[in-house]
Amino acid sequence: MTEKRLNKFISESGFCSRREADKLIEQNRVTINGQRPELGTKVQPGDSVEVDGKRIRASAADKTDRIYIAYNKPIGITCTTERDVEGNIIDAIGHKKRIFPIGRLDKPSEGLIFLTSDGDIVNKILRAENAHxxxxxxxxxxxxxxxxxxxxxxxxxxxxxxxxxxxxxxxxxxxxxxxxxxxxxxxxxxxxxxxxxxxxxxxxxxxMNVSVDGLRPGQWRDLTAAEMAELNAAVAGSSKTAAEGHVRPAKRIKPGSEQRDGQAKPRSGNPRRPGGMGEGRGVLDRPQGKNPQGQKPQGNSGKAKRPADKPTKAVYVNPNAPSSKNKGQDKPAKKKTGGNTLTLKRKG
Structure with missing residues (x-):
């Protein structure tokens, strides 16, 4: 045996998938020669690997000890290896060797699902970019x-x-x-x-090339040699992990941008409003003045167009100061005096 990454060594033994092996390592349930390893540690020939104190044997190089079965999952069965979950798929099948499902089907769904002891093939089938x-x-x-x-x-x-x-x-x-x-x-x-x-x-x-035909709900069978040959040929060029630069990130949809039929709302084509110039914002920073019609601008809609080569400088204007138009009218009115009010006049 050549050196292998720890999660691959565990998955190839049929104990669990690579993802589950990583979880076991993170939970400090795995040891190599009695020592707790880190993720990415490699197993050398002669190393003793244990999970929860149980020895993990290296798998056969020719994969003759691997299990591959097709199962027609009935409604009500849960695709989990957790044995404490009622109606779990492992107890439903009752296989004598340790196996785990490739992917899942919802509890209220039924139909074909693969189970295997070969963790090496799981990601090849499941990865979306492999297009199976x-x-x-x-x-x-x-x-x-x-x-x-x-x-x-x-x-x-x-x-x-x-x-x-x-x-x-x-x-x-x-x-x-x-x-x-x-x-x-x-x-x-x-x-x-x-x-x-x-x-x-x-x-x-x-x-892929395997059909549920011939299996009643709850029945399972081993994949045939012909099915395995086609399956291995189909995943021969598949990546176990995403190739760098190969998969583009999924296109995100902004909340509220979906119309009823699922199409994103088209943009209006108008340029975005500059920051601080929207409604209720940047009042003190707006240039004040009149448009060609002699009306005061309101927001962006009433603003007069300016030549692009003559940028104007924003001027601070106190909104509480009296305008020149109403000069003399903004002064508070004098209170009328009358009755018995005494008025004093200063001698000149």
């Missing part, structure tokens, strides 16, 4: 319209991003088929909800 097909048959609460199909296939804004274009076809009045290459959280349900539909049934029928 997953096919679903979906039933909704309203008749499927042409506009709905067009919007779903073009992409829908959910979870702060826009879903990738996908293939969507009508199956019947309330049923459609969709093929995704993404795996966002509750993606299909959120997409339908955004367009005003509610999912009443969801079934995954295919992952």
């Amino acid at each position: 097909d997953k096919e679903y048959v979906v039933t909704v609460d309203k008749p499927v319209s042409e506009r709905f199909i067009e919007r779903m296939s073009r992409g829908v804004p959910i979870l702060g991003t826009v879903t990738k274009p996908c293939t969507v076809k009508v199956v019947s009045k309330f049923v459609f088929k969709i093929i995704l290459t993404q795996g966002l959280n509750r993606q299909i349900r959120r997409m339908c909800e955004f367009l005003g539909y509610e999912v009443t049934a969801l079934k995954r029928t295919r992952i």
Whole structure:
């Protein structure tokens, strides 16, 4: 055995996935030769690796000891390896070796899901940029319209991003088929909800070249040699992690910028208002004057245009000072005297 990163060594042994192995290392549950390692530590030939005191054996180089199964998950089963969760997928299958699911299906959803003891293949299948097909048959609460199909296939804004274009076809009045290459959280349900539909049934029928056909809900089988050959060929060029500079960050949608049909509101084309010149802001910094019609400017709309080559300097104006137009009228009126009021006059 050549040296390997610790998380890879653990995942290849079939104990768990690489992501879960990283969590175990962070929780100080892993030791190498009795010492607690850091993330990224490499295992050397002859090292003793333990998780919670249990020895982890190195996997066979030819992967003959790996498990790959296809399972038709029924509604109500939760895709978790936590055995204390009622209805967890591990207890539902009851496999004699330690396995874990590749991806997940929501508890109210059903259909095909892979389980394996090979942590090395998990990220290759799951990473969105590897673009591996997953096919679903979906039933909704309203008749499927042409506009709905067009919007779903073009992409829908959910979870702060826009879903990738996908293939969507009508199956019947309330049923459609969709093929995704993404795996966002509750993606299909959120997409339908955004367009005003509610999912009443969801079934995954295919992952890449493997179909759920022939498996009743709750049944599982080992992947065939032919299926594994196609699967390995499909992921041969897949990256386990995102290649640097290869994946662009998801386009963010500003809150409130979505219209009803999911399209971002078009910009007006007008230049942005300079800071301090908006309504209720920068009153003391505005240049005062009259426009060509002799009216006082109001905000930006009434401001007279100035030549671009003659910048004007903003002048401070006290808003409480009397204007020249009303000079003499802003003085407080003298109080009238009368009655028995005594008025004293100073001798000149």
